[in-house]
Structure formats: structure tokens, C-alpha cells
Amino acid sequence: MLVEILLGIAALGGVWLGSSARVVKQYERGLVFRFGKVHKQPRDPGLAFLMPVADRMRKVNMQVVAMPVPAQEGITHDNVTVKVDAVVYFRVIDPVQAIVSVEDYRYAIAQVAQTSLRSIIGKSELDDLLANRERLNEGLELMIDSPALEWGIHIDRVEIKDVALPESMKRSMSRQAEAERERRARVISADGEYQASQKLSEAAAVMANTPAALQLRLLETVVEVAAEKNSTLVLPFPVELLRFLEGAAGANQKPAAEITEQSQEKSG
Structure with missing residues (x-):
């Protein structure tokens, strides 16, 4: 008889433990309500025991x-x-x-x-x-x-x-971006032309002061064109050489005219 009573008590104890035991996970906190009133101190992670019937637990996730x-x-x-x-x-x-x-x-x-x-x-x-x-x-x-x-x-x-x-706003922004890129391209191109013109002006001034530099540049251009293995070679003719030849031709014509006048005077 005593054994049966002990077994009954043990069974009741097991039922009580099973109904009162709760497991609180590491990322949770257990909020216990006893007869509807909350305990100010939540239960920490681990095994928590509650009073049957009187306690109710609500778990709160503390994760982000x-x-x-x-x-x-x-x-x-x-x-x-x-x-x-x-x-x-x-x-x-x-x-x-x-x-x-x-x-x-x-x-x-x-x-x-x-x-x-x-x-x-x-x-x-x-x-x-x-x-x-x-x-x-x-x-x-x-x-x-x-x-x-x-x-x-x-x-x-x-x-x-x-x-x-909206699609209309996307198209407007696309046109605006395209216009901005075109403006930048034009500004960069104009700035490049301006810098190139300054360098060409400086080079022209140097060549004007040193005529031999023009001849060296001409020979360098001929070498660059000949390196391409072209069948036709276009050779630029300096304007200064034309002026020199024109002046030389005028000087040759003047003595001939003087000889003609002298021969006419002798015959007369």
C-alpha cells in the first residue's frame, strides 16, 4: 500500500514538473504572468519552473x-x-x-x-x-x-x-544626363583645340625665327610618309622657295633687257 502511495506521489510530481518546466532559449527572455500580474524580472535563458495554473509565460525574442x-x-x-x-x-x-x-x-x-x-x-x-x-x-x-x-x-x-x-521622369532625366554629357564633350573638345592652337602658334614663331627648322620639319614629314610604303609620295613645296625662285627669275630678266637696249643704241 505504501509503495502505491509513493508511486502516486512520484507520478504527481512528474506531472507537476512536466507542466511547470519551460525552456527559454539563448536569444529569448521569459515574461511570467502570475494571476495576470507580470513579474518585473524576466526569466533568463535556460530551464525555468512555473507554478501550475497560476503562472503563464510569454517568450520575447531579443534578436535584431x-x-x-x-x-x-x-x-x-x-x-x-x-x-x-x-x-x-x-x-x-x-x-x-x-x-x-x-x-x-x-x-x-x-x-x-x-x-x-x-x-x-x-x-x-x-x-x-x-x-x-x-x-x-x-x-x-x-x-x-x-x-x-x-x-x-x-x-x-x-x-x-x-x-x-514614373517613366516620364526617367526619360526626362535620361535626356538631361545625355545633354550634360554632350555639353562636357564639346567643352573638352573646344579646350583641346584651344590648347593645340596655342602650341601651333608657338611652333610657328620658332620656325619663323629659325628657317632651318622648317626644312627639318619637311624632311621629317617625308620620312614619316615614306615609312608607310606608299606608291605615291606627295611632297609639299615651301612658299619661301617659290618666292626665292621668283626673285631669281626677275633678276635674270633685267640684264637681258639692258643688253637689248645697248644693241639698239649701237645700231642707231
Whole structure:
């Protein structure tokens, strides 16, 4: 009889242990409610024992949560319609506040993130959304972190993922970028021509002061053309040589005219 009583007590003890034992994982904290009242000190990771019937445990994940924010459509400060989506990284720092202060902290963070993202879109210009996202991320993080602290949530960071533009705006920006590249190309080409003209002017001045330099340049050009194994060689003729030949021809004609006049005088 005594053995049966001991077995019954052992069975009851086993049932009690099985119903009261809970395992809290390393990344969790166990929040215990006793008759509806929360214990201020959450249970640490490991094996935790509860009072049957009286205690209820709710586990809270303490890991960093990456929550995507759906794309929000809005009008920027410079009247451009865009769709912007983001991602919020947050974690629970106070399990009691996260469970007691708000009904569903994940849903609450999602709603605050969406409204804050719409507000950021309305206050920003398109160029800021495309090129100055770091400042917008910081402002968005502050807007979400302010109410989240009251819920025991810490916002680690907020990142704007993508900015979707209308097709007409994409075409306009493409034309603008193409025009800008063409303008830069023309400026670079004009600057190159200007520098080349300065160098040619300096070279002409040197050749004018040293006539032999022109002949050396002519010979160098002939060598470069001959190196191509062409069947026809075009040889430039210096203008100075033509002037020299013209002057020499005029000098030869003058003595002949004088000889003719002298012979006419003798015959007369």
C-alpha cells in the first residue's frame, strides 16, 4: 500500500514538473504572468519552473529584427510622384514594456515606419532621395525611434532601399544626363583645340625665327610618309622657295633687257 502511495506521489510530481518546466532559449527572455500580474524580472535563458495554473509565460525574442517597409507613394517637395520602400532594423531592449505597453509591437513599428516614410517623402526633394540618402536615413531613424523607446524597442538603423520614378521622369532625366554629357564633350573638345592652337602658334614663331627648322620639319614629314610604303609620295613645296625662285627669275630678266637696249643704241 505504501509503495502505491509513493508511486502516486512520484507520478504527481512528474506531472507537476512536466507542466511547470519551460525552456527559454539563448536569444529569448521569459515574461511570467502570475494571476495576470507580470513579474518585473524576466526569466533568463535556460530551464525555468512555473507554478501550475497560476503562472503563464510569454517568450520575447531579443534578436535584431529586419522588417521591410512596403513601398509608399508620395509627392516630393518639388512635386514629383515617387514610390519609396525601406527596411527597419530593431530589437527589444525591455521585454516588459514591449509586451505590456503595446498590443503588438511589430505591427506598431510597421505602422510608424510607413507614416514616417511618407512624411520624409513630402519633406524631401527628388535629388535628396536619389543622392543624399544617409541624411534621410538618419532623420527617418529619429522619427521611428521616438515612439519606439516608450515601447521598449530600440531602432538600430533604417535604410531606404529603392526609389521608383514614373517613366516620364526617367526619360526626362535620361535626356538631361545625355545633354550634360554632350555639353562636357564639346567643352573638352573646344579646350583641346584651344590648347593645340596655342602650341601651333608657338611652333610657328620658332620656325619663323629659325628657317632651318622648317626644312627639318619637311624632311621629317617625308620620312614619316615614306615609312608607310606608299606608291605615291606627295611632297609639299615651301612658299619661301617659290618666292626665292621668283626673285631669281626677275633678276635674270633685267640684264637681258639692258643688253637689248645697248644693241639698239649701237645700231642707231
